[in-house]
Amino acid sequence: MKLISFRHGAIDSYGLVDDQQVLDLGAVAGAEAPDLKTALAKGLLSTLAARPAPTLPYASVTLLPVLHNPGKIFCVGHNYEKHRQETGRAKVAHPSIFTRFADTLIAHGAPIVRPRVSTNLDFEGELAIVIGKGGRYIPEDEAMAHIAGFTCANDASVRDWQWHTQQFTPGKNFPSTGALGPWLVTADEITDLPAITVTTRLNGQVVQQAPLADLIFPLPVIVAYLSSFSPLSPGDVILTGTPGGVGAKREPPLWMKPGDVVEVDISGVGLLRNEIVDEA
Incomplete structure (x- = not known):
């Protein structure tokens, strides 16, 4: 469905x-x-x-954002090896987790807003999973049964605000920067999860691309880890990480600007398209 x-x-x-x-x-x-x-x-x-x-x-x-009122939105950082390498992050034993607020979400077709306090607006195409069955201490071998389905996400990031300190929260929570959609594809529709490819295009040019098989921490590991410290509930959203190629790590940096069109195209899931506008 x-x-x-x-x-x-x-x-x-x-x-x-x-x-x-x-x-x-x-x-x-x-x-x-x-x-x-x-x-x-x-x-x-x-x-x-x-x-x-x-x-x-x-x-x-x-x-509307496919889940416009999730109780929790978790995001996984540096979860593709190429992205970890381009950021210079050390290998770690556990997923890097941060949060996004529900009131930052926008839908497919709605504009991503570049805030007036920065021009360092970056793209981050990601596969998002939606929890269908809640739980605490979910074992890895049962984790997939707790996933209702999948959608596309763009964790658009205001990089200079993200880098004010070692905590990501400010740069990840400006209004109208979390695109989610266009729809939720139920888990039974996906037959070969590792083969799903996440592709991000900026103005028609591919800027990110990687299969889900390249995740450092696969989906069952993420669900098990999150549910160990926070009970998961139906409708919770988890952004699973972005591939390498982000604008901040290019030379020169590639920032999104008003008039740009960014697309997150995930095979078997959908295509999420948003235009960039300046804050009024």
């Missing part, structure tokens, strides 16, 4: 993309599951998809 969160008229809902139509599952669920996160938590998606649902033309809806 390809699941989206969307706005139609004045109503926010979620649904199942079927060719150029959207089955409005939110209209079917009503108060029982008013958003996609609740439907995941209650395990209702298959039940809702089997019920008769109103259909809308896909072109008539405005996409």
Whole structure:
């Protein structure tokens, strides 16, 4: 299934993309599951998809971040070897974890905003996973069963603010810098996870590309590690790391600027496209 969160008229809902139509599952669920996160938590998606649902033309809806209200957003840093090398980071025994706030998220097609306090806006294409079944101390060999599905993410980073100290939080949490979408592809749709390739294009030129097989810490390791210190809940989002080739480590640096178009294209998952604008 390809699941989206969307706005139609004045109503926010979620649904199942079927060719150029959207089955409005939110209209079917009503108060029982008013958003996609609740439907995941209650395990209702298959039940809702089997019920008769109103259909809308896909072109008539405005996409929202596929999970617009996650309880937690975890991000994994330096999780591809080429990216670790280009940053000069030492090899480590555990994943490097930081957080992003839910109110920084934007949807496919919405603009990424370059803040007025910096011009050092960088791209970071990533595969994001969405938790479908919560848990604590999840074993690695059970971790994949806790993943509802996958989506594309752009962890756009304001590098000079990220580098003010050794803590990443400021540079990762400017408004309208966390693109997520266009949809959630359920886990059963992905048959060869290591072969999935993450590609980032800036104005049509490939700037990042790597298969998921190149992850230093694979998805089960990430889920097990995170759930050891923080209970995971349905709808939590995990950005799994960005490949090498980020703009900050190029010579000269390659910063995104107003008018640029950035795309995160993940095979079998989708294409996330956003234009860059300046903060008003």
